[in-house]
Amino acid sequence: MNRVILAVVVIAISYTSKASSKLDDHQWLIEFIEKNEIVPIRNEPKLLDAQYELGQALFFEKLLSTNKDTACSTCHLVNSHTSDSLRKAIGAGGHNLGALRIAGKDTEPLDRNTQALFNLDNNEVKNLFWDGRVEVDLQGPIKFLTPLGKHIPLGLENALAAQSLIPIISNSELKSHTCYLVGREQNYCKKLYESFESVNESIWNLAYLSFIQHRLIGHSDNKDLSSIQKKYRKLFKLAYPNKSNFTASDLANALARYQEIAFATRDTPWDKFLKGSESISDTEAEGARLFYGKYRCNNCHSNTLFSDFDFHSIGIVSHKKDKSIDKGRFEITGNLKDFLKFRTPSLRNVTLTAPYMHDGSIESLEQAIGKHFTGCALENDYYEVCIETVFKYKEIIQPNEVLKLIAFLKFLEDKSHIIDDDIVPFTVPSGLGIDDLIPASANKIK
Incomplete structure (x- = not known):
């Protein structure tokens, strides 16, 4: 009898101890x-304004790449949680998406892993990229230190906007080493590369950004705009109603706006x-x-x-x-x-x-x-x-x-970015394919 009572007491003490331990945690x-x-x-309200709409189109737009084969979303796949499931990213010239992506002719994987894009607008974010090549510099004459150096465009709203320009000008990300276009655009691209590749890198980057910007919206005084350029001019005017001339900063600010709203963990x-x-x-x-x-x-x-x-x-x-x-x-x-x-x-x-x-x-x-x-x-x-x-x-x-x-x-997970139907567009102004693993039919038609 005593042994039974002792066993009950031991079990009770053991149970109480475990409960206390859990309570202590x-x-x-x-x-x-x-x-x-x-x-x-703290997150910004989910305001899907005209700047968000422009940024969304640009994020999925392959016109931002030299040969119209790669978008921001190619490596930052929404359904792969803004990454690509690869050890090292494969940008311009690659084939397939996500874990199945392979390097194409004259291309190879980048040097580093693709970082996710969650909450990059937060004030705690002091720098971006694995090596911090984009960072906030409130004490200097320019607010942000980037590979563009002193030639960084004026009017960038935050570090995320400054960062958004770097993949566009970076070889093997959105920028290719060689032009594989057709017609007049191929001739212009080749001439651009031949004229600027041997000059100061910052100057070459600015010239290349101008090339991409012209592809999107043409020149302000050019009335002979393509249907694509007209669509993008309309989006830019809606996003920036008080402006008539648009710059690379406007493009970057829109990309940042989309990312800060779409990829906030709320x-x-x-x-x-x-x-x-x-x-x-x-x-x-x-x-x-x-x-x-x-x-x-x-x-x-x-x-x-x-x-x-x-x-x-x-x-x-x-x-x-x-x-x-x-x-x-x-x-x-x-x-x-x-x-x-x-x-x-x-x-x-x-x-x-x-x-x-x-x-x-x-x-x-x-x-x-x-x-x-x-x-x-x-x-x-x-x-x-x-x-x-x-x-x-x-x-x-x-x-x-x-x-x-x-x-x-x-406990820190938030998958709303793959549930919300306003993150991935059904189409973009160029009509080029949308790079994401979510079937297009699953997305809302804009």
Whole structure:
């Protein structure tokens, strides 16, 4: 009899202990949130105005590429959560979409993985691209530092607009090394390349932007406009009713406007939880405690976007297509402390955007988390340099902890961009095909 009573007491204590542990995780998280003033993300209202409509058309428009074969959406596929499922992006000249995309003749994959486009208008975003080649510079004579240098167009509204111009002028992204057009346009394109490719890169970039802009809307004093140019002029006038002459900044601002509205994460369980309208499970709460407490992932993955937008190394050494080492932020700053460091990605929708890291070398989130605990590879030629800059945890994470962290990261998901029928257009003014994995018949006709 005593043995039975003892067994009941032990079971009761064990149950109470487990319940208390679960309660502790929830209570710990609530207190941490209050103490650190963690708040839901702030987004612009979903205003589908004329600037959004123009930006949407431009985002899916292949006229922005040299040979009319690639759009922004080719690599930033809406149904692949604004990425492409590839290790390294394949831009101009490629064939097929998503994981099936392959490089075409005289083309090859880019040097880095395609980054997702969620929440890039947020004020926390200080820089863009893996190496931060576009960054805010409020102290300088121009607001943004970009590969365009001092020749950056005036009138850009934010860093996202400044970033939107760079793929257009970047070789193998939207810009091709060679013109494969027909008729007068081919002759003009070849002449343009022959005249400007050997001059200062910034001047060549401006000339190329002018070429793309003319293709879209023609010259302001040209009455002999094509039907496509007339359609785009109408869209530009609706988006900017107080202007008669349009510039590359107007194009970039419209692209930014579309992205900031279309790819804002407004409906994550985490934000609802912070607002008090959704509960968090035991496993998610345990994952949050590991994230904020034991492993302090928020030291780098901080703020509402879960990124400090700074540059760090976790020991990944990769090679570019020219066989050289990808030096990361060092290529922009020339500072040795930035060697092998890359921009901290946001973790919102991170569970949807594999593969991971700047070179797409890590296929799963489990492996990505694990990499933070392994550091530099001993067999690597750059091991001595790598260990000078690498971040690495000193302890080893347990498999069950990885699963709990992933449960919390899934709490940051928002798939509204693939549900809303106003994200992907049915057609664009050029009539060229829409690059996305969503069937055109599923989209609303504009």
